[in-house]
Amino acid sequence: MPAFETRSIHGGIVPDPVTGAILTPIFQSTTFVQDGVGKDRGYTYTRCGNPTVAALERNLGELEGSPLPALAFASGMAAISATLFALLSAGDEVVVSDVVYGGTIRLLRRVLEKFGVRAILADTSRPEALAAAVSRRTRLVLVETPANPTLKLTDVRAAAEIAHSAGARLAVDNTFLTPALQSPFELGADLVVYSTTKYIEGHNATVGGAVLTRDREEYDALRLVQKTIGFAQSPFESWLTLQGVKTLGLRIARHSENALEVARFLEGHPAVASVRYPWLESFPQHDLARRQQKAGGGIVSFEVKGGVEASVRFLEGVRLAKLAENLGAVESLVTHPATMTHASYAPEERRALGISDGLVRLSVGLESVQDLVADLDGALDRAAGRVLVAGGVR
Numbered sequence: 001m002p003a004f005e006t007r008s009i010h011g012g013i014v015p016d017p018v019t020g021a022i023l024t025p026i027f028q029s030t031t032f033v034q035d036g037v038g039k040d041r042g043y044t045y046t047r048c049g050n051p052t053v054a055a056l057e058r059n060l061g062e063l064e065g066s067p068l069p070a071l072a073f074a075s076g077m078a079a080i081s082a083t084l085f086a087l088l089s090a091g092d093e094v095v096v097s098d099v100v101y102g103g104t105i106r107l108l109r110r111v112l113e114k115f116g117v118r119a120i121l122a123d124t125s126r127p128e129a130l131a132a133a134v135s136r137r138t139r140l141v142l143v144e145t146p147a148n149p150t151l152k153l154t155d156v157r158a159a160a161e162i163a164h165s166a167g168a169r170l171a172v173d174n175t176f177l178t179p180a181l182q183s184p185f186e187l188g189a190d191l192v193v194y195s196t197t198k199y200i201e202g203h204n205a206t207v208g209g210a211v212l213t214r215d216r217e218e219y220d221a222l223r224l225v226q227k228t229i230g231f232a233q234s235p236f237e238s239w240l241t242l243q244g245v246k247t248l249g250l251r252i253a254r255h256s257e258n259a260l261e262v263a264r265f266l267e268g269h270p271a272v273a274s275v276r277y278p279w280l281e282s283f284p285q286h287d288l289a290r291r292q293q294k295a296g297g298g299i300v301s302f303e304v305k306g307g308v309e310a311s312v313r314f315l316e317g318v319r320l321a322k323l324a325e326n327l328g329a330v331e332s333l334v335t336h337p338a339t340m341t342h343a344s345y346a347p348e349e350r351r352a353l354g355i356s357d358g359l360v361r362l363s364v365g366l367e368s369v370q371d372l373v374a375d376l377d378g379a380l381d382r383a384a385g386r387v388l389v390a391g392g393v394r
């Protein structure tokens, strides 16, 4: 199998057979004319399949080293929804990491519960807590590692063993690390889900998602849901995502380098109370990170001294980094999980999970790391109430 960088550029892509165009064209067409009754050329109607979308699906399949293509969706949430719709029936239980993307919690509590699917939240960073949460009714275990926004890790190998011993499947949300830095299938997972919105497309240009399985029956079940519910990715977004994927390896390596440097800077800053980043020696699960990941990724979480007020001043004080929901793109973004991405958790729940009201999530972009550090330094000074004037601190 060719190396990751080679697959990200060439995987599943063939020059256009008609024109030789090196990029897969954007097949912006609803329907496909048939050669005769019952004689189509593999495509009939874009909700059920489209050549540009299929190119992305083949490419993502090869990136993950799967014998089957991925299934591309209009968002990461659509990919997660499709996975749950395809695998679960009324009466089934799904065990989910207690710290996951806010939308996943909302999906389970506000949508799936009324169809008779029961979600059990567990601290999957502790294998014994996961083992206690699974039962004969567990059909699926869904983990996110590193988790958003606390960056708590789940040992995928251990989680796979526990899920399988209960007769359940293990799905890993690999959005934060992508196949460039973590290979859930090699660690024993059965399904891999992504928000391609983040690092995979990487330029803040699209919303998208994908799911992969190596099991043919499960793949067919996912396809049925995808075409029936009608939330497949669009041709144009697929094309943009394909362009993003080509530099994924390069980008996420630099995101990780920048993030480590930023994390070290924050750790040494007097206005910062605590920093979480898996590649820091101080990270509680640093050994697991080294075992399971190829690098630390681009997300750093930290707390500013002085509580919520200081955090808000920091979030409003950055100039280069932008206050916005999203992560994984070339622009550095800061987020306040308590009021933004994780507002669907109750306040006491957030506190119990380590998502304090003062927690800041920083998606470290690809700007010069010196410029970024200077931006953060200035915002931290302003947050601490220190105003820089010519020649000194007032």
Ligand SMILES: *Cc1c(COP(=O)(O)O)cnc(C)c1O
Pocket: 075, 076, 077, 078, 101, 103, 144, 148, 173, 175, 176, 194, 195, 196, 197, 198, 207, 208, 209
């Ligand atoms: C963003 C995100 C999602 C949801 O993806 P969308 O593309 O926004 O629908 C799911 N999981 C994780 C870990 C995410 O960061």
